[in-house]
Amino acid sequence: MSWIHGAVARLRLLARRSAESRMDEESRLHIEMETDRLVREEQLAPDEARRRALVAFGGVQGHREDLRAGRGLAWLGGLTLDLRLGLRMLRKYPGLTVVAVCGIAMAVAIASVMFTMVSVLANPALPFPEGERIVGIRIWDRRANDRAPSTVHDLVAWRQQLTSIAEVGAFRTVRRNVMLPGAFPEPMALAEMTASAFHITRVAPLLGRYFVEDDERAGAPPVVMLGYELWRSRFDGDPSVIGRILRLGRTDHTIVGIMPRGYGFPVSHQMWIPLRADPFALPRGAGHDILVHSCRSRSPAGGARSGSVRR
Amino acid sequence: MPPRQPTDALRGSLDLLVLKTLSLTPMHGWGISQRVQQISNGALEVNQGSLYPALQRLEKAGLITSEWGTTDNNRRARYYRLTAAGRRALGEELKDWQRFAAALDAVLRTT
Numbered sequence: 001m002s003w004i005h006g007a008v009a010r011l012r013l014l015a016r017r018s019a020e021s022r023m024d025e026e027s028r029l030h031i032e033m034e035t036d037r038l039v040r041e042e043q044l045a046p047d048e049a050r051r052r053a054l055v056a057f058g059g060v061q062g063h064r065e066d067l068r069a070g071r072g073l074a075w076l077g078g079l080t081l082d083l084r085l086g087l088r089m090l091r092k093y094p095g096l097t098v099v100a101v102c103g104i105a106m107a108v109a110i111a112s113v114m115f116t117m118v119s120v121l122a123n124p125a126l127p128f129p130e131g132e133r134i135v136g137i138r139i140w141d142r143r144a145n146d147r148a149p150s151t152v153h154d155l156v157a158w159r160q161q162l163t164s165i166a167e168v169g170a171f172r173t174v175r176r177n178v179m180l181p182g183a184f185p186e187p188m189a190l191a192e193m194t195a196s197a198f199h200i201t202r203v204a205p206l207l208g209r210y211f212v213e214d215d216e217r218a219g220a221p222p223v224v225m226l227g228y229e230l231w232r233s234r235f236d237g238d239p240s241v242i243g244r245i246l247r248l249g250r251t252d253h254t255i256v257g258i259m260p261r262g263y264g265f266p267v268s269h270q271m272w273i274p275l276r277a278d279p280f281a282l283p284r285g286a287g288h289d290i291l292v293h294s295c296r297s298r299s300p301a302g303g304a305r306s307g308s309v310r311r
Numbered sequence: 312m313p314p315r316q317p318t319d320a321l322r323g324s325l326d327l328l329v330l331k332t333l334s335l336t337p338m339h340g341w342g343i344s345q346r347v348q349q350i351s352n353g354a355l356e357v358n359q360g361s362l363y364p365a366l367q368r369l370e371k372a373g374l375i376t377s378e379w380g381t382t383d384n385n386r387r388a389r390y391y392r393l394t395a396a397g398r399r400a401l402g403e404e405l406k407d408w409q410r411f412a413a414a415l416d417a418v419l420r421t422t
Contacts (some may be wrong), residue, residue, distance in 0.1 A: 022389065028339075030344075032386065056359060247420050
C-alpha cells in the first residue's frame with residue numbers, strides 16, 4: 001500500500017519539481033552570465049560582480065514565488081502538504097489504515113445491500129410497463145400455514161368476481177419432450193399459460209401473434225410460442241418458423257409467435273402453450289394446481305396486495 | 312546626451328520587446344535582457360524580476376517555445392524561440408503599439 005501512496009505523492013510533486021529545477025537553472029545561468037559580463041565590461045572583482053548580479057536579479061526565492069503564482073499553483077503548496085501529511089500518517093500506522101479501510105468497505109457494502117433490499121421490498125415491480133401493478137394471488141391455508149393449491153375453478157371465479165383487478169392470468173410449469181430439428185428429443189420446461197398473461201405484461205410478440213382466447217378452448221388446434229433465446233439458438237433466428245410444426249410430447253403444435261429478447265415471463269420460460277382453462281371439464285376443486293400469478297390490479301400494487309379473501 | 316537612469320520597460324511593452332527580440336534569433340533569458348539594453352542604447356532595461364515570469368506566460372500562451380541548449384561558453388541554457396502564433400501576435404502587437412504611440416504623439420503635439 002505504502003508504495004502507492006508514495007508514488008501518488010511523488011507524481012504530484014514531479015510536475016512542480018521539474019518546473020522549479022528549470023527555474024533554478026535558468027536563474028543560476030542568468031546570474032553567472034551577468035557576473036561574467038560585469039567582470040569583463042566593468043573590470044569588477046568576481047565576488048563583487050557576483051554580488052551586484054545577485055542584487056540586480058533580486059531575491060531568487062521571490063522570483064520563485066512569482067513564477068509559482070503565475071502558474072496558479074500557489075494553492076497546491078498547502079494542499080500537497082496536507083495530502084503528504086495524511087499519507088504519511090496512514091503509512092506510519094499500517095494497522096490502523098487496514099482497519100479503517102476495511103471498516104469503510106464493510107460499511108459501504110452493508111449500506112448498499114440494505115438500500116437495494118429496502119428499495120426492492122418497498123417498491124416491488126416487474127420489469128414491464130406499470131410492472132408495479134402486476135401482483136400474484138394465492139390461497140393461504142391458515143391451518144397448515146402454507147399455500148393451498150388454486151385450480152381452474154378459482155381462476156374463473158376470480159376472473160368473474162374480482163372487481164379491483166383488470167385481468168387475471170394463470171400458468172403452470174409442465175415438462176414435455178421437445179423434438180427440435182436436428183437434435184434428440186429432450187424434456188424441457190414449458191409454461192402452460194393463459195392468453196391474458198401476455199396482455200398483462202403488455203409486451204408485443206417479436207414475430208407472429210400470441211395466444212388468443214380461442215386457443216384455450218378444448219379442441220382448439222395446439223399452438224406454441226417460443227422465446228427469443230430459444231429461437232436464436234435452435235432455429236438460427238429463422239423468421240419462417242412461424243407456422244411450422246413442433247412436436248411436443250405426442251402432440252404436434254404449430255409455432256405461432258416469437259417473444260422478444262429477454263422475455264421470460266413468468267419465470268425464465270422460453271416456450272409457452274395455452275392453458276386450457278375450462279372449468280366445465282373438471283369437477284369443482286379438481287384439476288392441476290395452477291399459479292394465478294399474473295394479475296393487473298386497477299390500482300397500484302398496495303391496494304390489491306392488502307386485500308385478502310377468506311374461505 | 313547626459314547619462315540618464317534607464318527606464319524600466321513598461322509592463323505592457325515587455326511582451327512586445329521579448330517577442331521582437333526573439334523574432335531575430337532564439338535566445339536565452341539573459342541574452343534577451345542584454346539585447347534589449349543594447350538595441351535601446353541602454354535606455355531600456357528589462358526588469359529581470361519580470362522577465363522570467365513573462366517568458367513563462369508567453370510560453371504558456373503558445374507564443375514561444377523553449378528547449379535546452381548550450382551557450383558559446385558551454386553552459387546549459389534554456390533557449391526560447393518564437394512560434395508561428397508568436398510571430399502573428401508580434402505583428403498585431405506591433406500594430407497596436409504603433410497606433411497607441413501615434414495617438415499619444417498626436418495628443419502630446421497639441422499646442
